[in-house]
Amino acid sequence: MLTGAGSVLNGARVRPGESVAVIGVGGVGLNAIGAARIAGASPIIAVDVRDGVLRRARAFGATDVVNSSCADAVAAVRELTGGGVRHALDVVGVAATAEQALRMTALGGGVHLVGLAAGRAHLKLSLPRLLLEQKRIQGLVMGSGDPRRDIPRYADLYLRGRMNLDDLVSRRIGLHEIDAGYAALRDPDVARVVITSF
Template sequence: MKAAILEQANKPLIIADVALGNLGPHEVRIRTAACGLCHSDLHYIDGTVAQPMPVVLGHEASGIVEEVGSHVTRFKVGDHVVGCLSVFCGTCSHCISGNLVECSNPEVKHAPGVARRITRDGVHVGQGFNLGAFAEEMLVHENAIVKIRDDMPLDRAALIGCGVLTGTGSVIRTAKVPPGSTVAVIGCGGVGLSAIMGAKMAGALRIIAIDVLPNKLELAKEFGATDVVNAKEVNPVEAVIEMTKGGVNYSFECIGGKATAEQAIRMTGTGGTTTLMGVMPGDMMIEFSGRDLFYRQKKILGCLMGSNQFPTDIPRLCDFYMQGALPLDKMISKRIKLSEINEGFDALKGGNVARSVITFDA
């Protein structure tokens, strides 16, 4: 089968033939239907985040079950599924308390470079995010996927596996935004647009979208933003504080940058909450005022994958889409072939797309 392999940071991905290993008792083999190009993949490609190489990246994926292991009872051949990098064991203290994203059981969530499911010419290739979805097939642990309804379009379902799950979850699960709140979202890519959708679903009264690209700000309005701020034209902190007469109740940073994280904290009003969910380099330090936390009772939250419980969250988000409540059709800027993946990431770096999606039947 064909896969896109990252052999070296800041170099194009190589399309090559790879093979999957034998099916384990708790594993599932999936024919990949679609996979979104996510900024998280880009962080590994450009070397912002270290990753053992060679590796098959890709994690925002959907597909159809081809084969199940001997101990697998929740899936059968032909099931439509969505993958999620929040692989969970279901038995550790994090899992049984409902914090699936915090599971770190190495028996199911292999550290980067540990998984031995993919080979190229007999040599092991890493399985990024325990999924390796930039490939025609995936071999994954059964707790890395969830069954979805058969009438859900698989290209849109793929988006829910990461960007939509993260953005909506950051609002609903992590920050727990109540109706009537004021919200600011910094960064209007796939995750930011999803946070805007989540804020709208939560009943936020005012949703302020912040970006430097006019096309993304226009798209943000279609996803539910009530106001937009172009951070190239004005100081976004000053603009938000003036618009809200003191700052928003909730701010969300969706980029993973030092400057934008600090802006998110500063534009949050007294008693408000800042949620940081952009992927940040491990050595990045964020500066903020201790007086803000003490005297103004601001709160800063970290958010991994929307604090999701994806076995229930993803099917529900599919239902929301089918009912017309999630405008995912507008999020797909372009459908591409696996062979066009490098051009797709160039477009993502240029800020020209919300999401490009690889469709494997194209």
């Protein structure tokens, strides 16, 4: 929640009417999509390799979905937006998806790196192209948030029915089931596992 929603609201500072693409639609990506909806973004494009999570993304506010396992994600996003998005969030954290985010961003847009990349991941840049296209690249840790400010804010949005948290919870477990809970997160149909009892 803090990372996904915060990356949109605090880091990217998405404004009404700005276009957003979210690459990687797990729990963090779903929260980013939900926050983009709250911010008034349009369109909001979810990009992933799994149809099931892309269907779920629509319940969080995605206006369009792209399955990058069977379509060129960059071409699809650029076509949907008439030239690229204002904000592209890479929630996956690998070089290939960061490069996709850079290429699907429009002139003057922002690339927001949210997913934690492995130590040897590198992003190749054309400095002249980056300069001429006036793009920004921003790394975001924990959604550039302040938990004391953001948690009450998100709780209020949830209680007013504006933020969808219920559909994130795929499974409820006891603390003694924590190993099975972590294992369940490998299943693409599981968004989040919540510990409800000790």
